[in-house]
Amino acid sequence: MKVTLFATCIVDMFQSDVGIATVEVLERLGCEIVFPAQQVCCGQPAYNSGYVEDAKKAMKKMIAAFEDAEVIVTPSGSCATMFKDYQHVFQDDPDWRSRAERLAEKTYELTEFIVDVLKIEDVGAKLEGIATYHPSCHMTRLLGVKDAPMKLLSHVEGLEMQPLPNAQNCCGFGGTFSVKMGNISEQMVDEKVDSVTETKASYLIGADGGCLMNIGGRMQRRGKPVKVMHIAEVLNSR
Amino acid sequence: MAMKIGNEKFKDNVNKQMEDTFMRGAVAGAQERLRTRRLDAAEELGNWEEWRSHGEEIRQHTLDHLDYYLQELSENLQKRGGHVFFAATAEEANDYVKGIVKEKRAKKILKAKSMVTEEIGLNAVLEQEGCDVIETDLGEYILQLDDHDPPSHIVTPALHKNKEQIKDVFAEKLEYKQTSEPEELALHAREKLRQEFLQADIGITGCNFAIAESGSVGLVTNEGNAGMVSDLPDTQICVMGMERIVPTFEEFEVLVGLLTRSAVGQKLTSYITALTGPRTAGEVDGPSEFHLVIVDNGRSGILGTEFQSVLQCIRCAACINVCPVYRHIGGHSYNSIYPGPIGAVLTPLLGGYDDFKELPYASTLCAACTDACPVKIPLHQLLHRHRQVIVEKEGRAPISEKMAMKAFGIGASSNPLYAAGSKVASSVMKPFTKDETISKGPGPLKAWTEIRDFPAPNKERFRDWFKQHQKESGKA
Incomplete structure (x- = not known):
């Protein structure tokens, strides 16, 4: 299957390894990957801060960049949600709205794509150790992807999954919230780090780069020895 | 006290509240208990999503025809001998109640829990008139005794206090000499309140839902105090927000079920009361005079706007009980009697952006609130809509942020700029980078790196790797 990759700006600039893992896993599962070089950021940082008009510029760019794609896959639940929301952003603009609707229909988060479209739950990955999974808010609540990551992780050979206490609580990232309300964000991420520590896991797994950058950055600052892994990297471990 | 509970800045409030480790422990514990109970109650009922949709539909229908149902309510109540007053503002509502108090030469006024009377600051107005105003909901009673400590939650107002603190309040104000056992504390409050009930001149209640078809005021309580407040005094006043109404008892039943399950995980509360006008011939109890005050106070200004759905709220606090921000900052940080996600949406609409734009x-727009709301108010979307209004209509965002976002718009929509920026990012950040980590970042990264490390930009961007990868596999 021909898959058009929406890498996300975080992956492009800060987490190449996640992008590489995504490509390698999908290729191994028989997909042919296309990467439109015109892609930039989905616009979420500006959009969520209330700068809708500024964000629309990036959104139009993205709609155009992915217009020819048959299937779009992204290793981020939050950015996939943003793609699906474009149609509401352009609700008063019939031309862009219908282009945004077509974009939404063909957009999938990575684990959702593997489980629901490719119908694969065991990707043949192997990783020794204890891990816990942080279900990111936009992916679970807004995109509605809850089970796919757990199904995939349950088939990773050697990996023992421990439930994360209060997993449903946000990690405190929230885009610009993390710097605008830094002191509240700190308390939230600290509670998340404490919950991760409580599981005694060696790996913290997630499916959203922003949340992982937040929790990982705080764990590193606090000297916690837990390794943060994007689920694409786990699925690419052999 | 009115809706606004202090003059401190939001940031100062937050910093102060986050120091209160007891409050934070109490809130976290309560959140976990209430969340679990709500989920269990929803599961026990079954088809929760359908019930939510039904609740949403009822609320939307009622709001779309609010004028019709308020008219029906008013006519039906008047037929039963009740008086109805529409108050456009808090002042008008307070003046009306004050007028009744003067006419009756009332001294002692007993109240059942009501958020709308907190919102309009009724108690303070009546106290200025020389009245003795007594809250009879146990939580509200404790707060009132404690020099009018404001509520920190809309269902459990004294959530931020523990039993030791409550014992201290009772000891100081009521010469209480027993232990901090909740049963003993409650018994003592009951004995005190019983005397007050018997001497009350006027009873004031709020209204969970008025029922248009019968002209009734529906009340949902657990302590039975609302029954005492409405049965014993000779004059009864109900104060309701103008949107708190349902067409018939059929919808009342649905919404009460959603309310009690979402608020405290109960199938029903101990008491569900419908008050319909004054005592009529042959009835043995109830007031001889019944007044309903319907308060607008900014609500009609929300009708018909993009924020209308906030008026669907049934004040269950499910959104507050799951909010990860409320969890750490508590109710008093919001500077409003309406805290949490619902408060963050409603307060700026009723009180304006000058005081509440933060x-x-x-x-974090995590949407836990939207997920929990039993009448499907899209709370996180309304929070986002506020931000858009603040930035784009009101122009109240800081200049530095505006510039940054403008730059974002230009940078992210121009491929040459994005390409150049992302390509040099690694070398620009090099002076701040050690072991692939930035722990003291410049500019906008400063706030981030005050508490967390930031990853150094990739030396090779993903897109560069991909190009190479395509070449190696002979595809490009």
Whole structure:
């Protein structure tokens, strides 16, 4: 299957390894990957801060960049949600709205794509150790992807999954919230780090780069020895 | 006290509240208990999503025809001998109640829990008239005794206090000499309140839902105090927000079920009361005079706008009980009697952006609130809408942020700029980078790196790797 990759700006600039893992896993599962070089950021940082008009510029760019794609896959639940929301952003603009609707229909988060479209739950990955999974808010609540990551992780050979206490609580990232309300964000991420520590896991797994950058950055600052892994990297471990 | 509970800045409030480790422990514990109970109650009922949709539909229908149902309510109540007053503002509502108090030469006024009377600051107005105003909901009673400590939650107002603190309040104000056992504390409050009930001149209640078809005021309580407040005094006043109404008892039943399950995980509360006008011939109890005060106070200004759905709220606090921000900053940080996600949406609408423009930003937009709401108010979307209004219509965002976002718009929509920026990012950040980590970042990264490390930009961007990868596999 021909898959058009929406890498996300975080992956492009800060987490190449996640992008590489995504490509390698999908290729191994028989997909042919296309990467439109015109892609930039989905616009979420500006959009969520209330700068809708500024964000629309990036959104139009993205709609155009992915217009020819048959299937779009992204290793981020939050950015996939943003793609699906474009149609509401352009609700008063019939031309862009219908282009945004077509974009939404063909957009999938990575684990959702593997489980629901490719119908694969065991990707043949192997990783020794204890891990816990942080279900990111936009992916679970807004995109509605809850089970796919757990199904995939349950088939990773050697990996023992421990439930994360209060997993449903946000990690405190929230885009610009993390710097605008830094002191509240700190308390939230600290509670998340404490919950991760409580599981005694060696790996913290997630499916959203922003949340992982937040929790990982705080764990590193606090000297916690837990390794943060994007689920694409786990699925690419052999 | 009115809706606004202090003059401190939001940031100062937050910093102060986050120091209160007891409060934070109490809130976290309560959140976990209430969340679990709500989920269990929803599961026990079954088809929760359908019930939510039904609740939403009832609320939307009622709001779309609010004028019709308020008219029906008013006519039906008047037929039963009740008086109805529409108050456009808090002042008009307070003046009307004050007028009744004067006419009756009332001294002692007993109240059942009501958020709308907190919102309009009724108690303070009546106290200025020389009245003795007594809250009879146990939580509200404790707060009132404690020199009018404001509520920190809309269902459990004294959530931020523990039993030791409550014992101290009772000891100081009521010469209480027993232990901090909740049963003993409650018994003592009951004995005190019983005397008050018997001497009350006027009873004041709020209204969970008025029922248009019968002209009734529906009340949902657990302590039975609302029954005492409405049965014993000779004059009864109900104060309701103008949107708190349902067409018939059929919808009342649905919404009460959603309310009690969402608020405290109960199938029903101990008491569900419908008050319909004054005592009529042959009835043995109830007031001889019944007044309903319907308060607008900014609500009609929300009708018909993009924020209308906030008026669907049934005040269950499910959104507050799951909010990860409220969890750490508590109710008093919001500076409003309406805290949490619902407060962050409603307060700026009723009280304006001058005092409350920070509240819509006190959220990560994690949508836990939207998920929990039994009448499907899209709370996180309304918070986002506030931000858009603040930035784009009101122009109240800081200049530095505006510039940054403008630059974002230009940078992210121009491929040459994005390409150049992302390509040099690694070398620009090199002076701040050690072991692939930035622990003291410049500019906008400063706030981030005050508490967490930031990854160094990739030396090779993903897109560069991909190009190479395509070449190696012979595809490009």
